[in-house]
Amino acid sequence: MLQGLAFYLMATVAVVSGLLVVTARNPVHSVLWLILTFFSAAGLFVLLGAEFIAMLLVVVYVGAFAVLFLFVVMMLDVDFVRLREGYARYLPLAGIVAAILLAEMVMVSISVAQSGAARDAISPAALAEGVTNTETIGRVLYTDYVYLFQAAGIVLLIAMIGAIVLTLRKREGVRRQDLAAQANRRRADAVEIKSAATGVGVKPEELL
Template sequence: MDAKTGFFYLFSVVLLFAAFRVVTARNPVHAVLYLMLAFSQASAVWLLLKAEFLAIVLVLVYLGAVMVLFLFVVMMLDLNVDHLRQNFWKHFPLAALVGVVIALEMAYVLMGGFRLQTSAADAMAATNQVSNTKALGLLLYSEYVYPVQVAAVILVVAMIAAIALTLRRRKDTRYVDVKDQIHVKASDRLKVVKVAPTQAPKPAAPAAEGESK
């Protein structure tokens, strides 16, 4: 067994362990951390398969942005794990059935192998001509240009919809118009009131003659 095969088995074992712990971890924060470990090991496997672009995108997008966002959200929500586990055994049969179906599909694919339309010699020749990233770019913007554009339009529509839902005005919410706040004058906010100066106290009345005697 060469070094490449050894690294492949090492990364695969750690990946399977991390994926198992994502499902079985009791703490949501620990589950997110194990998922980040699984993504890092998957990126290493892709590097061994000479898919550098996919490995770099997985690290930058998922580990650098998405998973960090998930981690902060899970930590800020302070989820009640005991409340979430109340209906675990109620939905366990359906989840087990879905898991068995997915396992059978994966076993069928692994046992049958991947049927390629082109021969191995043609695939090696096409790979050796250009780099992995350039070959992926040529496929995306030549043969799959319409699916890429459709996916981009869907993402833009989803982003606009999220912004519209966030910025909608509620009737029970008080807000200040920025334009009126900028054009406000000092005289509108501060009013000077003139107050009469302090007057000297009046002299006390003289006491009566009977009281003095």
């Protein structure tokens, strides 16, 4: 009974917050509603016994993508009013596409429930072996798919380097850090000893 109440509560919150993501007028509020949607979906995955996917939703999507979207929205001067100009014009087409996708999901859910595949899906091999879901995924990921996992890491590394190169621009009048000059600088180039007479001091221009 408690699991059923938790499921309906989080499902309702996920659906409502998902609708508010696309209907909120403030883009910052849309990102906050998106974070709430991810948390609700993570709770649903926990109820299904897929704690690894729930952790990915919280760590990756909430901790990285949603925060990145929020910073981009706050830093960039984006005219969201202009972006929403065609919202009413494309709304009927979007409604038709959404209705088709909903019908397909309902048909798949009914066919899966009738064939009994859902009962087999909720009984993974991890329970029979006495290990957790996360440990089972780790064993498969780092044995059968280890090369694909490393390839995905290389692709993400290349994408990160490309993003840095594309956004790195040289501007006039901006002092940049020169690591080679800092590492090769000698003490004589940076330190100069000034001798001053007693009671006279040093003029400010002599310190420059």
